[in-house]
Amino acid sequence: MSSVAKSPAAKAALPEKTAEKAPKRVRRTAEEARRLILDAAEERLAKQGPEGLRLQDIARDVGISHPAILHHFESREGLVRALIARANKQLRDTMLTALGGGHVSTDAADHIDHVFRALSDRGTARLLSWLLLTGRASESSDAHNIMGEIVAALQARREEYAEMKGKPAPDKEDTLFMAMLTANAAFGEAIVGRQLAEGAGLDQDGIKRFRAWFAKLLNDHWDGDR
Amino acid sequence: MSSVAKSPAAKAALPEKTAEKAPKRVRRTAEEARRLILDAAEERLAKQGPEGLRLQDIARDVGISHPAILHHFESREGLVRALIARANKQLRDTMLTALGGGHVSTDAADHIDHVFRALSDRGTARLLSWLLLTGRASESSDAHNIMGEIVAALQARREEYAEMKGKPAPDKEDTLFMAMLTANAAFGEAIVGRQLAEGAGLDQDGIKRFRAWFAKLLNDHWDGDR
DNA sequence: ATTTATATTGACAACAATGTCAGTATATCT
DNA sequence: AGATATACTGACATTGTTGTCAATATAAAT
Numbered sequence: 001m002s003s004v005a006k007s008p009a010a011k012a013a014l015p016e017k018t019a020e021k022a023p024k025r026v027r028r029t030a031e032e033a034r035r036l037i038l039d040a041a042e043e044r045l046a047k048q049g050p051e052g053l054r055l056q057d058i059a060r061d062v063g064i065s066h067p068a069i070l071h072h073f074e075s076r077e078g079l080v081r082a083l084i085a086r087a088n089k090q091l092r093d094t095m096l097t098a099l100g101g102g103h104v105s106t107d108a109a110d111h112i113d114h115v116f117r118a119l120s121d122r123g124t125a126r127l128l129s130w131l132l133l134t135g136r137a138s139e140s141s142d143a144h145n146i147m148g149e150i151v152a153a154l155q156a157r158r159e160e161y162a163e164m165k166g167k168p169a170p171d172k173e174d175t176l177f178m179a180m181l182t183a184n185a186a187f188g189e190a191i192v193g194r195q196l197a198e199g200a201g202l203d204q205d206g207i208k209r210f211r212a213w214f215a216k217l218l219n220d221h222w223d224g225d226r
Numbered sequence: 227m228s229s230v231a232k233s234p235a236a237k238a239a240l241p242e243k244t245a246e247k248a249p250k251r252v253r254r255t256a257e258e259a260r261r262l263i264l265d266a267a268e269e270r271l272a273k274q275g276p277e278g279l280r281l282q283d284i285a286r287d288v289g290i291s292h293p294a295i296l297h298h299f300e301s302r303e304g305l306v307r308a309l310i311a312r313a314n315k316q317l318r319d320t321m322l323t324a325l326g327g328g329h330v331s332t333d334a335a336d337h338i339d340h341v342f343r344a345l346s347d348r349g350t351a352r353l354l355s356w357l358l359l360t361g362r363a364s365e366s367s368d369a370h371n372i373m374g375e376i377v378a379a380l381q382a383r384r385e386e387y388a389e390m391k392g393k394p395a396p397d398k399e400d401t402l403f404m405a406m407l408t409a410n411a412a413f414g415e416a417i418v419g420r421q422l423a424e425g426a427g428l429d430q431d432g433i434k435r436f437r438a439w440f441a442k443l444l445n446d447h448w449d450g451d452r
Numbered sequence: 453a454t455t456t457a458t459a460t461t462g463a464c465a466a467c468a469a470t471g472t473c474a475g476t477a478t479a480t481c482t
Numbered sequence: 483a484g485a486t487a488t489a490c491t492g493a494c495a496t497t498g499t500t501g502t503c504a505a506t507a508t509a510a511a512t
Contacts, residue, residue, distance in 0.1 A: 027459055027508050049360035050276045055500070065461050067501080072459085076500065129417050130359055133352060134275035147425035176426055177439045183422055184414030185407060191355050192413050199373035200402055213403045217447060253478050253489055280469070291491050293471080298489085302470065455512070465502075472495075481486080 026063075034072050034082070036062050041083055046123030050130050053080075084136065087127050092146045094118040099153040109215035116186050116211055125190030151179050158222070165223065178218060185214065252289075260298050260308070262288050267309055272349025276356050279306075310362065313353050318372045320344040325379040335441035342412050342437055351416030377405050384448070391449065404444060411440065 028036070040061040044052045055076060059066040073079040098114040119125040155175045162169050197207055254262070266287040270278045281302060285292040299305040324340040345351040381401045388395050423433055 025460065025507055029509095030459075033459075047361075050356075051360055054498090056498090064459095066499090067462085067503095068460055070501065126359060129355060130276075132417050132421060133356055133359070134277055135273075145425070147422050151426060173435070174439070176428075177436050180422055180426070180436060181411060181440060181443075183418060184412075185410045186414065187418050188410030188412065188414035191358050191417070192409060195358060196373050196406055196409055199371070200377060200406070202402075209399070210403050210406060213400070214407060217407075217443070221443060251477055251490065255479095256489075259489075281471095282469075290489095292469090293473095293492085294490055296471065453512100456510085457508100458510105459506105459508080461504105461506075463503090463505105466500090468497100468499085470495105470497080473493090474491105476489105476491075478489080479487090482484090 030072065033064075033068070037064075037069055037072060037079070038083060038086055041079060042087075042123060042127065045083070045127055045130065049126075050134065055079075080131075080136070083127065084131055087124055087131075088146065091118065091124055091128070092149070095146070095150055096153065099150065099157070109212055109219070112182065112215040112218065113211055115182055116189065119183075119186040120190040120193060125187050129187060129191060147179070147183075151176050154179055161223070167223075178221070182218070256298065259290075259294070263290075263295055263298060263305070264309060264312055267305060268313075268349060268353065271309070271353055271356065275352075276360065281305075306357075306362070309353065310357055313350055313357075314372065317344065317350055317354070318375070321372070321376055322379065325376065325383070335438055335445070338408065338441040338444065339437055341408055342415065345409075345412040346416040346419065351413050355413060355417060373405070373409075377402050380405055387449070393449075404447070408444070 037058060040058045041053060044058060044061065053076075055066040055069050059069055069079060073082055095115065095118060098111065098118070155170075155172055158170045158175055193207070197203075197210075200206075202210070263284060266284045267279060270284060270287065279302075281292040281295050285295055295305060299308055321341065321344060324337065324344070381396075381398055384396045384401055419433070423429075423436075426432075428436070
């Protein structure tokens with residue numbers, strides 16, 4: 001990323017007619033180009049925030065000219081929408097497969113860690129946050145379904161677990177609240193986490209301990225009093 | 227805030243020389259002007275996100291011309307810095323006075339509600355979030371101290387409470403984690419809260435119930451096992 | 453090899469936003 | 483009242499960013 005792709009320097013060798021053209025243009029498939037562009041945009045967004053999302057910069061990152069981006073996404077807004085759609089999809093997939101994995105009910109720590117990783121460690125939460133901050137929330141009605149699906153899956157797991165233990169079925173709202181708290185905390189951590197941790201003198205390992213602590217809190221509540 | 231101050235409409239009464247000038251320019255004190263500008267900027271930011279922070283818009287809201295803003299804040303960046311500084315200060319004050327109020331140890335619900343109100347209901351968390359997303363974190367080294375102060379105050383309360391109950395003093399890190407979780411959750415709620423709540427079919431009252439639920443969770447932990 | 457479709461580019465247009473400046477009006481001080 | 487400091491304005495300069503367009507190169511099809 002230090003040295004940008006140069007135009008062919010070996011061009012003025014022969015002043016003959018053979019030397020006057022050496023275009024060497026890269027041509028990707030549309031799908032591949034879109035993927036590269038989205039990747040670059042995501043990275044910029046994660047690193048520099050909303051104001052770092054400029055077509056020219058992204059183009060430079062990919063090594064293309066900025067009209068190419070317009071060609072693939074119509075407009076800047078189109079690019080943003082594509083970004084949103086992909087982030088939502090990734091999030092949904094990650095969460096649901098995590099919920100689907102077997103070892104949930106016994107140990108919430110892994111589970112919490114999954115959620116935090118999916119949202120916080122990778123830039124997804126920051127991306128989604130920015131989307132929400134800029135008021136583009138309504139466009140991604142997917143978010144609704146995602147939350148619904150997750151809570152449903154979680155509730156199913158919980159009832160299953162309760163039955164196994166011979167306990168009464170847990171309250172649906174209680175499950176919802178657990179999910180909401182987790183989501184809120186993960187988003188919050190994605191944004192203020194590093195800042196808070198630094199302020200409190202917590203290192204990377206301390207953050208891990210925090211997540212474990214949180215997992216335990218939820219775990220206790222999971223098969224606790226209620 | 228609905229009707230902006232209008233320029234004098236009663237001006238074309240006499241076509242005489244007396245009617246040709248009616249400047250009626252408002253002149254505030256520098257302090258007052260700065261306050262108004264910051265208020266307007268804050269509101270824009272809360273409503274429309276980062277991209278809504280344009281000098282011309284803010285100026286229109288206040289009823290002045292945009293160079294006036296530059297006059298008071300040097301540059302756009304200056305305005306942003308002032309915004310940050312004020313938000314930090316407000317946050318610190320709110321939190322510490324909330325911590326200082328007597329009824330903390332017995333009922334965490336009020337307390338949690340205070341925190342959420344200070345961060346979430348008003349636009350503070352969104353503002354700070356945007357600041358963090360845009361990477362302006364380093365400029366507000368105040369944040370460090372804030373977190374430190376709060377945790378210290380909380381820990382003091384907790385030790386006091388533990389002694390009253392004749393229990394062993396709580397772990398400092400445990401207190402820190404409680405504060406971190408609360409902060410994360412409040413920030414998260416400020417950003418994704420409405421979206422999640424809608425997706426889950428929760429109304430305003432449901433959000434209140436969630437906060438109460440969270441408060442209870444912390445409360446139980448407060449004088450619980452550890 | 454020729455044709456076809458389209459990914460890609462450079463140059464330019466259009467616009468928006470910050471910032472500059474010289475001048476104007478208003479509160480305050482003497 | 484007159485003088486002074488400065489909050490404020492309108493017009494302009496500047497810069498940066500999105501978007502348009504005609505032209506070009508390249509992969510795939512015939």
